[in-house]
Amino acid sequence: MAGQFGYVLHPVLEFAPDLAPFYAQQEIVDLLAEILQDEVRLAHSGAILCNETRRFCDWHCHLNGNQFNQWYPKPENHQGVDRLLCNVYLHGSNSATGELLVYPRKVTDPWEMPFDDPLIEWQGQKIITCPPGSAVIFDTALFHAARRPTETGHRYIWGGHYQGKSNLTNHREDNWFQSPFIEQYRKNNPLFASLTDVRIPSFS
Numbered sequence: 786m787a788g789q790f791g792y793v794l795h796p797v798l799e800f801a802p803d804l805a806p807f808y809a810q811q812e813i814v815d816l817l818a819e820i821l822q823d824e825v826r827l828a829h830s831g832a833i834l835c836n837e838t839r840r841f842c843d844w845h846c847h848l849n850g851n852q853f854n855q856w857y858p859k860p861e862n863h864q865g866v867d868r869l870l871c872n873v874y875l876h877g878s879n880s881a882t883g884e885l886l887v888y889p890r891k892v893t894d895p896w897e898m899p900f901d902d903p904l905i906e907w908q909g910q911k912i913i914t915c916p917p918g919s920a921v922i923f924d925t926a927l928f929h930a931a932r933r934p935t936e937t938g939h940r941y942i943w944g945g946h947y948q949g950k951s952n953l954t955n956h957r958e959d960n961w962f963q964s965p966f967i968e969q970y971r972k973n974n975p976l977f978a979s980l981t982d983v984r985i986p987s988f989s
């Protein structure tokens with residue numbers, strides 16, 4: 786993440802296990818299942834904590850590859866969604882927090898970056914605004930960035946990556962954290978248990 790003050794917490798369940806039940810939201814999981822056409826598994830948990838000194842967050846996507854913003858070539862005739870990202874914007878997405886920017890494209894479009902410079906705004910981008918507490922869901926192939934905040938204060942975004950349970954392809958960003966707290970949440974919350982019963986180790 787670009788910026789002066791910013792922490793990326795991966796896996797966030799290690800630092801904040803109390804987030805566990807917040808992943809188990811039936812309405813969200815149902816929507817993810819409909820898009821993935823499969824039962825859903827949580828493949829990655831993460832969060833970002835930053836303040837107003839954060840600079841423009843570079844354009845990037847979360848396709849699979851062995852390095853940041855690098856990915857394996859798009860398979861021929863690939864037209865689906867393999868993996869979804871769902872982030873919760875605790876303070877919303879607006880000019881004060883620095884808006885989320887996305888570069889829309891079809892699932893049938895190539896994966897290549899449409900512009901060379903990841904540090905400037907791109908022609909054709911869309912500005913996403915949402916109120917505090919919003920969950921934003923998108924294909925991990927979607928290029929996204931964020932503007933610099935205009936007001937002081939800390940900002941938190943937390944979320945995860947989701948794949949179908951029958952899609953066992955591992956990903957550079959897969960993560961898991963085992964702890965007694967997490968096991969207790971799994972015992973008490975069947976939906977969280979279902980989201981986390983298939984764990985694929987990252988290949989990196």
Ligand SMILES: [Fe+2]
Nearest residue numbers: 845846847929
């Ligand atoms: Fe991202």
